[in-house]
Every structure is written in structure tokens, then in C-alpha cells.
Amino acid sequence: MTGGFYLSRAASMARKEIRHILRDPFTLAWAVGLPIVMMLFFGYAIDFNVREVRLVAADRDHTRASRELLSLFGSSRFFRVQPLEAGRSAPADLVQEKTKGVLIVEPGFGRDLGAGRPVQVQLLLDGADNSTTGLIVSYFAGIQQLAWKRLALAVPRAPVALVTRYLFNPELNSHWFVVPGLAVVVMGILSIILTALTVAREWETGSMELLLSTPVRPLEIILGKLAPYLGLVFATVVFIYLMARLQFGVPFRGSHLTYLVGVILFLTLCLAQGLLISVLTRQQTVAVQVSFISGLLPTLLLSGFIFPIESMPGFFQGLTFILPPRWFVTVSRGLFLKGAGLAELALPLGMLTLLNLLMVGASLRAFKRDVEP
Amino acid sequence: MKQTPWAVQVRDLSVRFGNFTAVDHISFAVRRGEIFGFLGANGAGKTTTIRVLCGLLVPSSGQVCISDLDCTADARAVKAKVGYMSQRFTLYNDLTVEENLAFAASLRKLSEETIRRRTRELFSFVDFTFPVTTRVADLPGGIKQQLALAAALLHDPEIVFLDEPTAGVAPAVRARFWELIRKLAQAGKTLFVTTHYLDEAENCERIALMREGRIIALDSPARLKAATFREPLLEIEPKLGAPRTWVENLQLDPKVARLQPYGRRYHVLILDPKAWRKIAARMPKTFKLRTISPSLEDVFIRLVEGERA
Numbered sequence: 257m258t259g260g261f262y263l264s265r266a267a268s269m270a271r272k273e274i275r276h277i278l279r280d281p282f283t284l285a286w287a288v289g290l291p292i293v294m295m296l297f298f299g300y301a302i303d304f305n306v307r308e309v310r311l312v313a314a315d316r317d318h319t320r321a322s323r324e325l326l327s328l329f330g331s332s333r334f335f336r337v338q339p340l341e342a343g344r345s346a347p348a349d350l351v352q353e354k355t356k357g358v359l360i361v362e363p364g365f366g367r368d369l370g371a372g373r374p375v376q377v378q379l380l381l382d383g384a385d386n387s388t389t390g391l392i393v394s395y396f397a398g399i400q401q402l403a404w405k406r407l408a409l410a411v412p413r414a415p416v417a418l419v420t421r422y423l424f425n426p427e428l429n430s431h432w433f434v435v436p437g438l439a440v441v442v443m444g445i446l447s448i449i450l451t452a453l454t455v456a457r458e459w460e461t462g463s464m465e466l467l468l469s470t471p472v473r474p475l476e477i478i479l480g481k482l483a484p485y486l487g488l489v490f491a492t493v494v495f496i497y498l499m500a501r502l503q504f505g506v507p508f509r510g511s512h513l514t515y516l517v518g519v520i521l522f523l524t525l526c527l528a529q530g531l532l533i534s535v536l537t538r539q540q541t542v543a544v545q546v547s548f549i550s551g552l553l554p555t556l557l558l559s560g561f562i563f564p565i566e567s568m569p570g571f572f573q574g575l576t577f578i579l580p581p582r583w584f585v586t587v588s589r590g591l592f593l594k595g596a597g598l599a600e601l602a603l604p605l606g607m608l609t610l611l612n613l614l615m616v617g618a619s620l621r622a623f624k625r626d627v628e629p
Numbered sequence: 630m631k632q633t634p635w636a637v638q639v640r641d642l643s644v645r646f647g648n649f650t651a652v653d654h655i656s657f658a659v660r661r662g663e664i665f666g667f668l669g670a671n672g673a674g675k676t677t678t679i680r681v682l683c684g685l686l687v688p689s690s691g692q693v694c695i696s697d698l699d700c701t702a703d704a705r706a707v708k709a710k711v712g713y714m715s716q717r718f719t720l721y722n723d724l725t726v727e728e729n730l731a732f733a734a735s736l737r738k739l740s741e742e743t744i745r746r747r748t749r750e751l752f753s754f755v756d757f758t759f760p761v762t763t764r765v766a767d768l769p770g771g772i773k774q775q776l777a778l779a780a781a782l783l784h785d786p787e788i789v790f791l792d793e794p795t796a797g798v799a800p801a802v803r804a805r806f807w808e809l810i811r812k813l814a815q816a817g818k819t820l821f822v823t824t825h826y827l828d829e830a831e832n833c834e835r836i837a838l839m840r841e842g843r844i845i846a847l848d849s850p851a852r853l854k855a856a857t858f859r860e861p862l863l864e865i866e867p868k869l870g871a872p873r874t875w876v877e878n879l880q881l882d883p884k885v886a887r888l889q890p891y892g893r894r895y896h897v898l899i900l901d902p903k904a905w906r907k908i909a910a911r912m913p914k915t916f917k918l919r920t921i922s923p924s925l926e927d928v929f930i931r932l933v934e935g936e937r938a
Contacts, residue, residue, distance in 0.1 A: 268735035272724065279723045462717030466780075469683050469713040470736040471705045 265472050269480020273454065277484060283450060291442045291492040295499055298434050309392060312355040314340040319366025325377065328403055329359065334395045350382050357381045357392055424593040431504040436592040437561040439496040440584045443519070444526055444559075447489045448551035451530025452543040454481055455623075459538040464627070474624045482527050489526075493519055500592070509595030518591070518605065522584040525612040526551070532619040535626050555581040580615075583607045633697055636661045636788050636819035637682060642691035644677050651677040653842035654691070659821060659835075661787075664814045666833030667823040668929070673839040675823040676716060679792050682821070683713045696787055709737070712786035714777055716793045722766035726757075729765055730780055737784045744783070751779040755809060771802035778809065788819040795829065807832050827925040836925075838932060846932050850925055857931050858923045863897045863905075871915035882908065889930060896927060 277283050313326050330337040337359070340346060346358040360378040368375045379396065381389045425432045458464040467477060500506040508515075530547065537543045557563060558572060559581035565573055576582040583604040590596030590604070598605070637659035644652040652674040659665040667675045680686040681693055684704040693700035695707045720729045734744045751757075755775040759768060768776065774794065781789060791810070795803040807829060814820050822833065830836045830850065837847040846853055867876070876895060880888050884904035889896045899905040909918065 262738065265736055265738065268732060272721070272728070272732050275724055275728065276721070461719070461721075462715055463719045463721060465685065465713075465715040465717070466719035466733070467736065468685055469708060469711075469715075470733070471708045471738075472736045 261473055261475060266476040266480040269477055270483045273481050273484045287488050290446055291495055294438055294442050298438050308336045309334060310355045311335045311337050311357050311359055312340050312349050313337050313359045314346055315361050316363050317361045317365040321366035321369045322361045325403055328399060332399055346380055356388055432506050432593060435500040435504050435506050436588040437585050439493055440581050440588055441555050441561055442492055442496060443489055443523055444555040444581050445552050447485060447523055447526035448530040449547045450485050451482060451527050452533040452547045453540055455531060455534035456538055456540045456543040460540055468627055474627050478623060489523055506592055508592050510591030515591050518584060518587040521608045521612050522580060525580050525615050528615040528619040532622055535622045554579050559585045561585055580608060580611050634660055636696055638694040640692045642693060643689045645689045650842050655844045657837055657844060657847055659819060661819055662817055664820045664833045666830045666836035668830050668836055669839030674842040675839055676792055679790050683711055683790055684708050710787045712781035712789045714781040714791045714794055718773060718777060720765050720777055720780060725762050725764050727761035733780045734783050739784060747783050751782055755779050771798050774798055791822045793823055827929060830925050838929060840933060853928050854923045857928045860900055861920045862923045864919055864921045865895045865897055866917040868915045872913060875913055
């Protein structure tokens with residue numbers, strides 16, 4: 257009756273926890289609401305794709321060549337070209353955010369082109385919005401290629417032609433970039449917060465005393481308490497995966513088994529982090545705050561989910577090395593978009609395993625020390 | 630293994646949290662089948678002692694045996710023999726009565742059949758008549774407390790630790806709860822009850838008074854009273870128009886060992902009977918005087934004062 261580890265005790269802990277989840281509107285709202293809200297938010301509301309950017313064109317040349325150049329921009333689905341209204345200056349349009357860029361063709365463009373002299377076209381961009389502007393510039397390069405071809409007769413061939421081709425995500429579709437990372441964010445936040453709350457709640461209500469006055473073992477408490485959340489968060493991962501594939505048409509080019517391994521590594525790591533927070537804080541309100549700071553912020557900002565790690569200051573780049581979401585974002589994108597194999601993912605998977613062992617070890621130790629007399 | 634007559638044996642127990650000594654070298658023993666009261670103010674060390682006895686806390690020093698099992702070495706075996714009802718309500722409010730009991734039972738690995746039989750027995754014992762599908766949150770406070778007791782008794786423990794079981798419940802429920810405690814003792818269980826209601830402690834066979842981590846007295850209520858008050862304790866009741874100044878002057882009289890207001894009455898202790906007869910002769914007629922037997926409160930106050938002196 258008092259001996260070793262009993263799965264049945266862990267199972268009845270789990271049954272009790274499932275009842276708590278089903279009867280607590282707050283937990284349910286988080287578990288069901290967060291993935292859906294994040295999906296709508298990042299999938300639909302936020303769109304990093306540049307489409308139909310308004311460009312104002314000031315054609316001061318009025319030749320066939322200048323008109324053809326401008327129509328090239330117009331025919332691309334990235335830009336919508338409007339002529340500069342009479343009496344307005346180009347910078348005024350930029351200041352008033354009527355446009356993101358102004359294209360100026362100076363008089364003599366057609367003549368110089370016809371004569372085979374080098375020609376210049378000026379593009380004024382709104383540098384205040386550097387994300388859009390950066391994208392315009394990269395599209396602009398493509399259009400320049402096209403322009404050379406169309407108007408090439410008189411243009412000297414560039415000695416070196418740089419041709420950019422985007423691998424893995426040829427259309428630079430931002431859904432492809434964001435959605436695989438979204439699973440990481442939702443998993444990270446949900447699992448940390450829910451576990452941080454669940455153990456803190458037992459301390460707060462005093463029911464931990466009841467548990468500990470029985471012969472139940474710490475490991476049974478932990479497995480029983482965490483199993484339902486593991487299942488719950490795993491279900492949201494499946495939901496996000498299906499949404500990514502069916503709704504957003506994101507490809508999955510790697511091995512599903514590797515993805516499963518990554519998910520389990522990352523998920524248990526997050527649960528352990530939540531447990532550690534719970535043990536250290538013992539209060540639900542504090543646990544939520546610590547979860548947000550240690551879970552949500554790094555996952556959103558430092559994982560490379562949206563902001564590229566390469567463009568962070570050195571200190572933060574170093575910091576991301578010990579952040580699990582950073583490694584799982586890498587694994588996730590590698591598997592969805594690049595078809596990366598185990599060899600390519602050795603570093604991120606290895607780091608995830610290492611961090612997982614450290615976090616699980618630390619949290620179990622802390623929990624055992626906390627509950628054992 | 631030969632059973633000793635002791636359910637609980639504590640030798641030189643100390644519990645320290647950092648620099649703070651919660652329990653300071655206490656020793657006592659509780660007989661099997663006894664109702665043992667643990668009295669003291671908040672922070673006197675009652676709950677800390679109980680937590681050690683239930684295996685929830687490792688003592689800094691000293692030895693604790695529960696039913697002849699060493700608490701530190703056999704913590705799990707001890708947990709099987711004791712039932713613990715914490716000071717705080719520990720059942721889950723969002724689960725039903727049935728779910729709570731089934732959960733508590735499953736942690737102790739009781740069989741389905743045992744759970745059904747014990748639940749039936751305990752429900753009739755505590756006179757629980759609500760449907761088992763009621764959520765605990767919807768039960769009245771006193772009923773919740775009785776349900777918590779039932780949950781602590783599910784595995785039929787030899788020794789039951791009740792930490793302030795009647796704190797914050799209505800007087801009628803308190804009386805009812807003590808009736809249950811007496812019934813449990815009649816059924817052969819050992820009951821270890823903490824309380825800070827001194828009137829409740831009269832129900833205990835023996836009581837230990839705790840103060841600042843130490844036991845300052847331990848005996849049956851009657852013997853404690855007899856030992857503390859060898860002289861008669863007197864009660865003075867002022868009637869309408871009684872001069873308050875007379876009582877105030879009495880307080881200044883060096884022959885008066887103690888004068889304690891109790892509502893509008895006063896408990897007076899005078900060690901020298903001759904001196905008392907003199908004072909009584911001078912007493913205005915508007916005061917009524919009688920000899921009373923001391924309450925545990927008198928005992929407690931005198932003992933604490935004796936400690937201070």
C-alpha cells in the first residue's frame with residue numbers, strides 16, 4: 257500500500273486535473289481561445305506581404321520610353337502607380353502618407369536612352385517605415401531586371417547581372433514564414449502559463465497539504481498534473497498544423513517523425529518551465545507575471561519568429577542560444593519549408609535536448625525539494 | 630511487533646526555520662484512544678508540531694514515533710496510519726462530493742468496494758444528507774467541514790490529527806463537531822486536536838498548553854485547574870450602582886494576587902484567606918461574591934503570567 261510508484265495514482269491525479277480544466281472557464285478560454293486568436297491575428301490581420309503598394313509617379317519626360325517604364329511598375333501586382341497630381345510636390349505626398357514611394361523620371365530619359373547614354377530614375381522612399389521600404393527595394397530590383405530586358409535595345413548590358421531567386425518560399429509568402437513559427441509561440445505560452453497556474457493553485461488553496469498527507473509520490477503528482485496539459489497543448493499543435501497545411505497552404509517538406517520529436521522536446525521543456533515557476537512563486541498572480549516575462553516575451557521577440565536573430569545586437573543574439581523557442585522555430589521552419597533532415601537539424605535538436613534535460617531536471621528537483629518534508 | 634500504549638511519542642522535538650525557532654525542545658506522548666488537545670495562541674507552534682507528526686515536515690532535531698513507527702524513517706507508512714484535516718479547507722470546490730472522496734481514496738489506493746462501504750459509513754456518521762453529485766462549493770460551511778473530516782477518515786486511520794477543526798464555524802456546528810470527535814474516540818481512534826477555543830479544550834482527556842514553541846503545561850483539564858489554583862477563585866459581580874472605585878482600589882491592594890475582568894464581573898485570586906476575610910468585610914453591599922471553579926482560561930492566563938514572572 258505504501259510502496260513504489262503507482263500509475264493508477266498518477267491517473268487519478270490526471271482525471272481530477274481534467275475535471276478542473278473542464279470546469280474552469282479561464283483555463284478553457286486560454287486553451288481554446290489563444291490558438292484561435294493567434295491564428296486569426298498572425299494568419300489574417302498581420303500580413304507582411306507587399307501587395308498593391310501605392311507609388312506616385314512623376315513623369316517629367318513624357319516619352320514612349322518613360323511611359324513604358326512606368327507601365328512596367330503598374331503591371332506588377334506589387335505596385336499601384338498613380339501620376340503625381342498637378343501642383344503637388346513629391347515629398348508632400350510622402351509626408352502625408354499618401355504613398356510609400358515616389359518615382360521620378362527626369363526630362364531627357366527617353367532621349368538619353370535612345371542615344372545609348374546611361375539613364376537614371378529617382379525613387380524617393382518613406383524611410384520611416386523601414387519594413388515596407390525594405391521590401392519595396394527588393395521588389396524594385398526585380399523590376400529593374402525586367403526594365404532592362406524590355407528597354408534593353410539601347411542599354412549597355414551590365415557586366416555582372418545579379419539574379420536573385422528565393423528558395424523554399426519563392427513568392428516570399430509571409431504565411432509560410434509566420435505560421436510554422438506560430439505553433440511554437442502558442443505552445444510556449446500555453447504550456448508555461450497553464451502549468452504555472454495549476455501547481456500554484458494547489459498551494460494557494462491548501463489542497464497540496466491534503467495531497468502530501470497521503471502516501472502519494474511527488475513524481476505521481478507531477479505526471480498526473482501535467483499529462484492533461486500535455487494532451488491539451490498537443491491538440492492545439494495538431495490544430496495549428498492542419499490550419500497551416502489546409503488553410504494557408506504551407507508545405508511540409510521534412511519528416512513528421514522529426515517534427516514529433518521536436519514537439520515533444522519543446523513541449524516537455526515548457527511544461528517543466530511552468531512547473532519551476534509554480535514551485536518558486538506558489539501564487540497564481542505572480543506565476544502568470546513570471547510566465548509572461550520568461551515565456552511570452554522571449555518567444556515573441558527573441559525566437560526569430562518575426563524578428564530575425566541576425567539583426568539583433570550581439571548580446572541578444574547570444575541570449576537566444578539558451579532560449580528554447582529559438583531552436584524550435586529553427587526546427588519548425590526547417591521541417592515545414594526546407595525539408596531539413598536530421599543532419600541539418602542536429603544543432604537545434606541537440607540544443608533543445610540539452611535545454612530540456614536541464615529544465616526538467618531543475619524543475620523536478622525544485623518540486624521534490626518543495627513537497628518532500 | 631509488541632504495541633506500546635502510545636499512539637504518539639515525541640522526544641525533544643525542535644523545528645527551526647532559519648533563525649526562528651517554531652518548536653523548542655518539546656516532549657510528550659499521547660495514549661491510544663485518547664482525545665489529546667493542543668492549545669495555544671496563533672504562532673505558538675501547534676500547526677508546525679502537527680505537520681511534523683503527519684510527516685509533512687522534517688524536524689530539525691528530536692525523535693517522533695507514530696504508532697511505534699519512526700516518523701522520519703517510515704514517513705510513508707506513517708501517512709497510511711494517520712488522517713489529517715488541515716486548518717485550511719483542502720477539498721476541491723469545483724469537484725463534487727463524490728469526486729472529492731473518490732480522489733482522496735484513490736491516492737490511498739483503496740478498493741472500489743472499500744470506498745463505497747466507507748463512504749456509506751462516514752455519511753451516516755457525519756449525518757451527511759446532500760446528494761453526492763453536489764459540487765463542494767455549493768455546500769454550507771459547516772457541512773464542508775464535516776465532509777473534510779470524512780475525507781480524512783476514509784482510510785480508517787488509527788490516529789486523526791485535526792488542526793483547528795472548528796475555526797470560524799457556527800457554535801452549533803462546533804458542538805456537533807465535538808460530538809463527532811467523542812464518537813471517534815469511543816470507536817478506539819486516537820484524536821489529536823488543536824484549538825484556540827479554551828472552552829472546547831474541556832472536551833479533551835489531556836491538554837498541552839503551548840506558548841512560544843514550548844509546552845508550558847500538560848495534564849487533564851481538572852488536574853491542571855487543581856494544580857494551578859490551590860486557593861479558591863472568587864468572582865465579584867457588581868450590581869447596579871456599585872462603586873467602580875472600590876474594585877480599582879482592590880487592584881492596588883498587595884494582598885490581591887490577581888484581578889481579572891470577565892465582562893462586567895471580576896475573577897479575584899487572594900492567596901491569604903485571612904486577608905480575604907478582611908476585604909470581604911469591607912465590601913459594599915452592591916457587590917455579589919461567590920466562589921467559582923476556575924475555567925481553563927483562568928488556568929491559561931495564570932500559567933502565562935507565571936511564565937512571564
